[in-house]
Amino acid sequence: MSSSVSSPALFRERLQSQQARIDRALERLTPPESEYPPSIHQAMRYSLFAGGKRIRPILCLEAAAAVSDATPGIEAPASALEMIHTYSLIHDDLPALDNDDFRRGKPTCHKVFGEAIAILAGDALLTRAFQVVGEMEAPPERRIAIVRELAQAAGTVNGMIGGQVADLEAERKPVEEAHLHYIHRAKTAALIRASLRVGAIFAGASDSQLHALSRFGEQIGLAFQIVDDVLDVVESSAGLGKTAGKDAQQQKATFPALYGVERSREMARHAQQQAVAALEPFGERAVRLRELAALIVERSA
């Protein structure tokens, strides 16, 4: 179906323009470095603008676009998703957690600003995300539904923190299949699923549209994490912008550890197919989401 894909050049252009849109929104929605006390705002901005690909906010924008032609203000909840993602990276990188010195090729927040400010910068980005949603232009019932989505996806019960704890506790233990699936669903897929749902809710999706986009988000979130695990095994540190092979070194519960690289790759492709199947009711409107699904599975680093 030629109608379901655009040219690679057009897709790349669209992607860059969405990234720029999110960067502008994050710039506007984060206190300036000069705001007192400056160190915390410098640290928040350092990590927010450290080269993130803005995958979650772009999924949010495209979910909204699949539902409605005009969703002015959608950059606000999209930015909140990126703030929550960035907070989780800052805290994950801390010495007490994954103890990473580099992220996307740059020194991590605590290496630059010290542990105290890094802990507080993570706290501040999480807090700011809810403030942005609280203050954005949208009907109150949609704003509060988005607060619920973010808090649930970021929380301890099948959410990001739950996944992070399960991941920490799985280190240096034999990997069990059910446990691995919990970690991936909670640690990564929950916030990716929420990215789709937040965009859909903001745009006024029907129940069936919300359901379809949730399903897409779950499957694409799963594919995303499997690909991440595979890249940690097959790529060099230079390509990843962080220390490669750390998962194996820390004996993390990963898909390649349990299934091997080839079967993991197949599983990622299968999840992508399931994700794309869920978009069927949207027809042409979901062309960008299908392209993003392909990008996520085919990305190198």
Next chain:
Amino acid sequence: MSSSVSSPALFRERLQSQQARIDRALERLTPPESEYPPSIHQAMRYSLFAGGKRIRPILCLEAAAAVSDATPGIEAPASALEMIHTYSLIHDDLPALDNDDFRRGKPTCHKVFGEAIAILAGDALLTRAFQVVGEMEAPPERRIAIVRELAQAAGTVNGMIGGQVADLEAERKPVEEAHLHYIHRAKTAALIRASLRVGAIFAGASDSQLHALSRFGEQIGLAFQIVDDVLDVVESSAGLGKTAGKDAQQQKATFPALYGVERSREMARHAQQQAVAALEPFGERAVRLRELAALIVERSA
């Protein structure tokens, strides 16, 4: 005016019954220890139920009671305030921040569960607070207004995190008056003021009622922090349940350091008077808030 105070025995009884009401709500609104992954829920509950006096949630309940006779469900936003307060204590106590081993006479969260889980338990309580407000029973516009209050008070711009950063950066430097006032207003008074405002908003306060309760909250928040500083100087560690004299040892910016103990006590009493004056429009309805103001200024440890 005998009508404006109740007997000390009745007041104590009311206080205990409010504390029990908040404890029951926190019990209900926090995932059980058995919820997967258990360690994070154990850590959240350990710190939530470590003997806190529930001052912020009780201020919230009494602000609501000053505005309206019936505010069913007020325990939810009151509990959210206590979750945010508890998260801030867990993170403040971390080795990278204040490095405290004891809090209210018990080992701090990271001493019991390790640093990684303590960082995540703080994150989880902050996240849970917003989830509770997102899910509570109240008109959407009041729920979203409360999200805004909490995020603003907990944030970096004149909020709790801003105050914490300013406090860290003030250590071992000469104390300046304006800086000290910023720290106290942001680090402590902002969340206490929000406790009053959240109760008022939940109860449907008018603009002038909200304004009066905000003013009360600012002044009582200021008094609270001055008394805290004074207690750190004059009390023993046993009475405080934490290490006494730490402020002086860490050369923290405090009221006694700048003004001496006696003048600080006078300033706390003055703030109390200002707070009580702000309650005038409420007449008899504010009797509990006046009693709480007296309790805050007169408490020993």
